[in-house]
Each structure stands twice: as structure tokens, then as C-alpha cells.
Amino acid sequence: MKYYSLNHNTPKVSFSEAVVRGLAPDKGLYFPESITPLDSEFIKNIERYSNEEIAFQAIRQFVGDEIAEQELRRIVAETINFDFPLVEVEKDVYSLELFHGPTLAFKDVGARFMARCLGAFSKFEQKKVTVLVATSGDTGGAVANGFLGVKGVDVVILYPSGKVSDIQEKQLTTLGQNISALEVKGTFDDCQRMVKTAFLDEEVNQVINLTSANSINVARWLPQMFYYFFAYKELKNKSKKVVFSVPSGNYGNICAGMVAAKLGLPIHHFVASTNANKVVPEYLQTGTYEPRESVATISNAMDVGDPSNFVRIQEIYGKQIENLKAHLTGYSFTDEQTRAVIKETKDQINYLLDPHGAVAYLGLKKELDLKSDFQGVFLETAHPCKFLDVMESITGEKVLIPEELASVMCLKKNSLRIDNQYEELKGFLTKKTQQIVV
Ligand SMILES: *Cc1c(COP(=O)(O)O)cnc(C)c1O
Helix, strand or coil: CEEEECCCCCCCEEHHHHHHHCCCCCCCCEEECCCCCCCHHHHHCHHHCCHHHHHHHHHHHHHHHHCCHHHHHHHHHHHCCCCCCEEEEECCEEEEECCCCCCCECHHHHHHHHHHHHHHHHCCCCCCEEEEEECCCHHHHHHHHHHCCCCCEEEEEEEECCCCCHHHHHHHHCCCCCEEEEEEECCHHHHHHHHHHHHHCHHHHHHCEEECCCCCCHHHHHHHHHHHHHHHHHCCCCCCEEEEEEECCCCHHHHHHHHHHHCCCCCCEEEEEECCCCHHHHHHHHCCCCCCCCCCCCCHHHCCCCCCCHHHHHHHCCCCHHHHHHHEEEEECCHHHHHHHHHHHHHHHCCCCCHHHHHHHHHHHHHHHHCCCEEEEEEECECHHHHHHHHHHHHCCCCCCCHHHHHHCCCCCCCEEEECCHHHHHHHHHHHHHHHHC
16 A cells, blocks of 8 residues: 655655654655455345454455564554443444553554554664654653554653643553653643754754654554544444434544445434534635634543544545535534533433543534434543543533553652753654664
């Protein structure tokens, strides 16, 4: 499989090159050259197959022959070795719970898959790959955990000192092995600026293979399509049309769902549900795409003003807004609406939504009002305990912290404090490289 840049100003590359590079040299996102539908018999009989087999069949063409079948099967199995429950919360309304992975974040799947792909490639490479990420909270934990112990890959995570929650900080700083946490005396924006400078620094890139681990990377983006297959497999009534509502920030997750639909999975409609950051819902209404600064909300993983995967969505639907609108509706909800629905569902159906899942639930209900002959699935992307303060202020009750998270709180933090100056990061990266060369 080859990948082309959506800016069309650079040669096509292989899967491994697309993964190692992250972004194309012309700054475009990579996109697969073709998407070939799966055998319709396979989808018709999906209940007969294990999640591992389904995921393998779904991802296989996008990897091509660069990873041998047996190894790819192993990678897929390790990526998804936890539960993906589909819970019917009301008649014809399902919650797909994507928070049962090691860091209780849906980003676990993408991070685990990408890490293992890099590990597989590095067997043939002389140089190690260093994954460099700035995090404001959740992404860092999923990436750190996903890459833990993967041979040939080092991870360097920058986070703003004092600005991530205690749980999040522990998730980043207690792993050790190939994971280094740099605690930056500054803001998230400082961290992000330092990381971007490093990617553009030729001196650094000559000695060290740097890559990023956000959803622009095809190996983090594509495996998210597994969720849609797993949900469909679990639906009892497959003759009823299905709509998926996805809480969207950078639009990587929903865009992976659209790839699943291209592969032949019978998804009849998508809802992009979001908070006050509503560039995409507005685009669908007005036809004008106007990126802007993000605004802060209680569903903060979706506080994105210029979603990076939107260009991929446009590519999938041939850059035709009418075509896109036939498959996608966008809704935006306020924090007040989000708080109200969390309280309401807790009281009335005894189901605890996190702020992101709550936004997705709102979007789904709104769409089902218009589509009474449909059933719907909304994606629950994080465990409510990751937003303790918000949740407890809404429900007035303590949220139980699952054991996996509680145990990390007892471990000792291990981070290196640095100033918010690029030279400090550069010093760390180049010194590390010398250690590797020696
Ligand atoms: C990252 C994230 C999202 C948004 O996903 P995108 O793929 O960026 O649209 C939604 N919910 C949670 C909890 C997240 O961490």
C-alpha cells in the first residue's frame, strides 16, 4: 500500500515511511492510495469471527506486505487485548465503551498499534526512533503506556509543570524503561512550541529519527476503525439501520469510522458531536470552513479550533459538500447542556457519562429524533473518573477510581524538570543520542 500527501507536493511513500515520518515533507497528511471493500460475506457473518480476526482483516490492506502476516496478527492481538463493551442504555441507543484499555482512554488502541508497528520496522533500521510528544493530559498517558518496553523506540514526553492532573502526571512519570518525562516550567503551548521546533531542527534530525504520535500519523488514525466493526458485531438487530455519534476534536476517530464504511461496514450515517468548538458543524450548515482559536470547555479533549483530520474527511467524500452532508451531520452543545444530560442520564437511566460521551449522546439523541427508524451507537471515549472535579460537581457524588488508576498513584514520580527554552530540549535529545551511539 502506498500513501500520498493530501498536499500533492511530494512522492508517494510506503506504510512504514508514512508512519516514521508522520507528516509528509510538504506538510500534508498521508492518505491511502486505495480503499478496497472487504468481502461482503465476511461482513455478513461478522459474528462468527473473533475481534482479532476482524481487526486483522480490516487493517491488513493498509499495512500491505511490510509487516509479515504472523507479525501483524500478533501486533493486532496485543493492540486490542481488552474489552470493548457495547451497552444498551435505552432502547436502540448503545454506548460503545472505549475506556477499558490500560490508561482508560480510547487513544490506547491507536497508540498501542503505532508503537508496535514502529517496533517492527526498527528491526531493520540502524537508528532508533524517538517519539516526541507534548501533552496537556490524556494523549501523553496513552502514548507512554502504548510504547512502554517496545524495542527500538524511545519516547520523550513534555508536559507543563503543575498543569496536568495528579493522575495524569503519575501516568506519565512512573513508567521508566524507554519513557522519559520532561516537566517543563511553562505552559502546554510552550511544550508544543518546543516539540515543533525540534521537528524542524535539521541538526537534531541528522542524528536522531524523530516522529510524532498524534492522529495525523496513519498508524494512530487507522486502527480506530476497529471500534466500528466491534460495535456492529455486537448489535443484536442488524437489519435496522445504524447511525454512529462520535465526540470529535481532531476528527481522527470519526474519520476512521468513515474508512470502515468504505470497507463495506453498513453504517448509514455519522454524527460529529462537539462542544463550543464548532468549525465542522458550522461548515456543514454554511459551506464555509473557518478555523479559529479553540475555546476551553469541560469536554477538553475536544477543544480543537482547526481539526487536523478534516482534510481526510473531505478526501473520503470527494471534496463534495453535498456528498459529505448526505453521510454526516454535525451538532454542537454547550457545557450547560453537557452538565444537564450527565445529571439526567445518571438519575433516570443510571448510566454515568463522561463529558465527551455526554456530548456524543446528545448528538445521537438529536439525530434519532429525525431518524425514528434507526438505531444508534455513541462512542464513550474516556472513563468518567478522569474528570473527577467536573463529574463530582455535577452529580454531587464521588466517582469510583478503577484499580488500574488507583495503583499508579502509589508509584514514585520520575521526571526531569527543564526550563521552557528549546535549547534545553535539544540538549536532552542530542545527549541521549550520544548514549545510544556509544
Ligand atoms: C482525543 C479525544 C476525543 C477526540 O477524538 P478525535 O479523534 O481527536 O476527534 C474525544 N474524547 C476523548 C476523551 C479524547 O481523548
